[in-house]
Amino acid sequence: MKILISVCGEGFGHTTRCVAIGDELSKEHDVKFIAYGKSMDFIRRYNYDVFETYPEIKLSGNNGKFDIKKSIFNNKYNPAKAIKREMEIIRKYNPDLIISDCKYSTVVASRFLRVPYYIITNQNCTRTHNKEKIIVYPVMKLLNVINKSAEKVIIPDLPMPYTICEYNLTELNNLSFIGPLIRYNLNNNSSNNDDDSNGGNIGNYDNNNSSNNNRNNNSYNNYPHVKEDYILSVIGGFEYRFRILKLLNEVSKEKNIKVKMVCGSYEVAKKLNKIKSPNVEVIPLTTNMEELIKNCSFIVCHGGHSTLMEAISFGKPVITIPDLDHPEQENNAKKINELKCGIALSHKTLEHDLSNAVDEISNNNIYFKNAKKLSKICRNCNGRDNIKK
Incomplete structure (x- = not known):
């Protein structure tokens, strides 16, 4: 089977757990990646084929403070540009399955091209009392519409009551808690x-x-x-x-x-x-x-x-x-x-x-x-x- 793994490259967290997925699935399947920036360079160190794409967001902040508005609404990073590029990649590689780690432009591209997809995430309902909720809540509501369309939404965390991301989740019918996806084989x-x-x-x-x-x-x-x-x-x-x-x-x-x-x-x-x-x-x-x-x-x-x-x-x-x-x-x-x-x-x-x-x-x-x-x-x-x- 041909599997395409798409990675949000903001920080290395998404990247490292996707490397763990690639490490396991490549034992039995043909695996390639979609990534960008430092994330792409990191994955290539593990000798995987990586298609280069564009970021859909860019984390921004100042003096320890995260700026969610600048991170999401930034003219330099256009989701439409990423979707177009990723549709080209999907047509070229023709995968049987796509796994997207918080790279929602790839999910949209997969849906357009009718390729089955899984979504990896550790947040689908981030609870907050801060003013950021006026941005966070509508965005999460939109993403959950997409999440519900996936074959599975995979949560790389421990089951309750030990779930570290517990306060960033809401129940969906297709959620699956599979345990940590780390780079290293604990066995x-x-x-x-x-x-x-x-x-x-x-x-x-x-x-x-x-x-x-x-x-x-x-x-x-x-x-x-x-x-x-x-x-x-x-x-x-x-x-x-x-x-x-x-x-x-x-x-x-x-x-x-x-x-x-x-x-x-x-x-x-x-x-x-x-x-x-x-x-x-x-x-x-x-x-x-x-x-x-x-x-x-x-x-x-x-x-x-x-x-x-x-x-x-x-x-x-x-x-x-x-x-x-x-x-x-x-x-x-x-x-x-x-x-x-x-x-x-x-x-x-x-x-x-x-x-x-x-x-x-x-x-x-x-x-x-x-x-x-x-x-x-x-x-x-x-x-x-x-x-x-």
């Missing part, structure tokens, strides 16, 4: 042994291990629950998140702890290298993310769904710092907080809270314990196996 991973020696349920808070009385630590030697010797930052290469990296750099210097920062951008890496503390390693891009995640103590990220799926799959706690006014990331972070496998922070109080959150996770075993329990559930709900089915 080949021996580093994810579950340690249930402390017992307990996900979400229970261990007051006895709280770090409230232990804020003066200055190195990992004083952090009893830290498993490895560095924090992994995967904040991503958008310029408006640079403030987080600067603050994390200061925390690294203040506490004498190692931080590895994967930037996703040579431009951001260049700026960081000018100010970084001796304990910080700046990594512009990497093809070795699996080892970085496996060997870190915990992860600092912006709350993107795919990054959170990778973190819990490997049993790593997280500090999430969602973009301001980005309801999808804020909802993911809320669920991480509720499951007590991480801590959600706000940009508004980051100068004070980031340092405390590092202490809290490092000293409180409940986050490590709950993250390990989620990793066990991930192994039993393997997205790679389920996507083939």
